[in-house]
């Protein structure tokens with residue numbers, strides 16, 4: 297098996313996680329790292345025996361087999377354009393942008409250039425999510441309640457709406473992606489923000505957001521998100537169908553029906569490894585098990601933006617409204 301060389305753009309928290317996972321996959325080498333903060337690139341490159349490159353252009357010149365974009369939400373756009381122009385497969389971390397225009401433009405370039413893409417919605421690779429889908433097959437979802445109840449992450453850009461997109465776009469998007477995965481498309485949302493930012497310097501995002509979701513299937517749902525706790529309290533979904541209740545987190549699925557209760561467990565790393573392995577296998581042409589290519593992530597991004605728009609404007613909106 298020839299070595300698959302991966303370049304990393306952005307060398308922060310999530311890049312370190314991908315580098316660890318990728319370095320543990322057979323036949324994969326983290327070959328290069330670049331970051332606008334050169335010391336960050338140097339630190340991560342040294343851990344994995346990779347080269348440091350001054351910028352994206354230099355990293356692309358080194359001819360990796362594929363590239364990971366692990367930059368903050370506000371930094372998407374130019375990097376994707378450069379990777380697409382180089383014709384390389386790209387793994388993009390969520391959220392794919394802070395706005396809709398950038399993401400839609402990149403999606404069009406990806407489609408025209410037939411670029412192999414994956415986006416970091418790794419929950420879809422969790423065994424508990426796969427099992428939830430199996431259990432729900434043929435049993436229409438009636439009700440979903442999703443939540444992301446957490447602290448404010450300690451990166452400077454996070455509590456600033458124009459930099460991160462806000463808590464729903466940046467964080468609760470994982471739950472919205474799963475809601476789509478389990479119950480189909482949402483055709484209208486009505487959301488409210490509580491108008492008070494978390495007690496963190498420079499914060500301008502809502503400390504709490506709630507939303508009502510109406511699915512095209514007729515299912516209904518809610519989302520609750522807060523970033524004012526000092527710990528990760530809960531991130532997950534409750535899903536209800538006739539005679540069936542599921543409670544799903546990144547580590548556990550509890551299935552209850554008329555016959556009793558069954559609990560299935562897994563590790564978050566199952567998703568982290570699954571999403572990277574699937575991307576690498578697709579890059580090598582071995583198997584296409586990419587569950588969230590860029591176009592699919594755009595649908596989740598549109599839903600998250602619709603929740604944010606509804607909360608900002610105090611009116612119900614369709615996910616399509618964010619395309620206007």
Ligand SMILES: NC(=O)c1ccc[n+]([C@@H]2O[C@H](COP(=O)([O-])OP(=O)(O)OC[C@H]3O[C@@H](n4cnc5c(N)ncnc54)[C@H](O)[C@@H]3O)[C@@H](O)[C@H]2O)c1
Nearest residue numbers: 306307308309310331332333367369371389390391416451
């Ligand atoms: N899928 C997941 O579970 C998961 C987990 C954590 C983070 N994320 C996502 O990953 C993204 C990054 O998060 P993070 O925690 O690693 O942030 P971070 O701030 O720790 O790291 C981002 C890095 O990107 C660098 N950077 C900024 N602009 C750049 C550019 N134009 N070119 C190159 N480097 C640039 C920064 O200097 C920084 O080192 C966010 O969108 C976040 O939501 C996803």
